[in-house]
């Protein structure tokens with residue numbers, strides 16, 4: 001499981017917890033998140049996220 005961070009606002013997507021409020025179930029891998037999904041905080045697109053080492 002990996003963690004991805006929004007480079008614009010710093011919101012973090014954790015594959016382990018997903019983003020259930022946005023319809024992304026827990027355990028959803030980043031590549032399986034829909035291309036049209038956007039950051040719930042700032043509306044940035046997936047390409048504005050970067051993998052983050054914990």
Ligand SMILES: [Zn+2]
Nearest residue numbers: 006009039042
């Ligand atoms: Zn953001």
